[in-house]
Amino acid sequence: MSNMKLRLAIQKSGRLHDDSMRLLKECGIDISNGVNKLKSEASNFPLEVFFLRDDDIPQYVEDAVADIGFVGENVVYEKKKKIDVVEKLGFGKCRLSIAISKGENYTSAAFLQGKRIATSYPVLVEDFLKANNITAEIHEISGSVEIAPGIGLADAICDLVSSGSTLFMNGLQEVEPILQSQAVLVKNEQLSPEQQAILDKLLFRIQSVKKAKNNKYVLLNAPNDKLDEIISLLPGMKSPTVLPLAEAGWSSVHSVLSETQFWDIIEKLKAAGAQGILVVPIEKMII
Ligand SMILES: Nc1ncnc2c1ncn2[C@@H]1O[C@H](COP(=O)(O)OP(=O)(O)OP(=O)(O)O)[C@@H](O)[C@H]1O
Ligand SMILES: O=P(O)(O)OC[C@H]1O[C@H](OP(=O)(O)OP(=O)(O)O)[C@H](O)[C@@H]1O
């Protein structure tokens, strides 16, 4: 067997670190992350993990120092490196937005004409301004962007928002989301067939974990005279499982429901006579 290992870059510390480590664990990959260690190896999968600043990950992947990386789309599209985005990972969800002081009246992007905008995302802001035919002054700062209008450094900012509480605490209002973002898996454009085979194995596991998170296993009891109606409400992976209960005239029905239709279908099941509905999380889902 070959000793080839795929090299994965993840954030060393910060918003994406814990979710990146959790995803690997959910994929059944054991990584020991000792304090201050910059590199670690999986004990049960051909993977080596580098712990880096998130901003540096696209460059490392382009240069093939790492083969793949977990990084926010906001960083991928700001850095514009030659790398492929392979898979959305479902965490680190946020948006890149323009914000201005609460008291100001914003009706369109024309508000920004001739203004000073503070941001850590000069490339994405420039793209947005160009697309809207606006000329404005971009002030690049690397952090604490939300403070800029309050200290007279800028008239507007462009930064990441999720709950909106940082904007609120700084007396700002969000006026223009310019990019929706989440963590993605990126890869070097020229992986060898052997590296690609390891990535395919990893992707298969990631997709199984993602599918499982988006679905629930549902068990319920149904009176036999209502079975047809109840079964017609349930999608299941093929079709629902139906087992007789010890009590005559009743059956146990098992199925898989997606998170998006979940509450809607549960209400209909109750109305159709389903009882004792149990909902169980799924760990992995392989179709
Ligand atoms: N409030 C948020 N909610 C959800 N995801 C976020 C939020 N803020 C940032 N992110 C995502 O997490 C990534 C890392 O954010 P973080 O604030 O840890 O970056 P950083 O301070 O640049 O870290 P580093 O030290 O690695 O450079 C962002 O690029 C973005 O994709
Ligand atoms: O809308 P909210 O939920 O308030 O999140 C937005 C904040 O989160 C991020 O910073 P983070 O907290 O990661 O700290 P950082 O500035 O040190 O990167 C981002 O830069 C915003 O400041």
Ligand SMILES: [Mg+2]
């Ligand atoms: Mg960073």
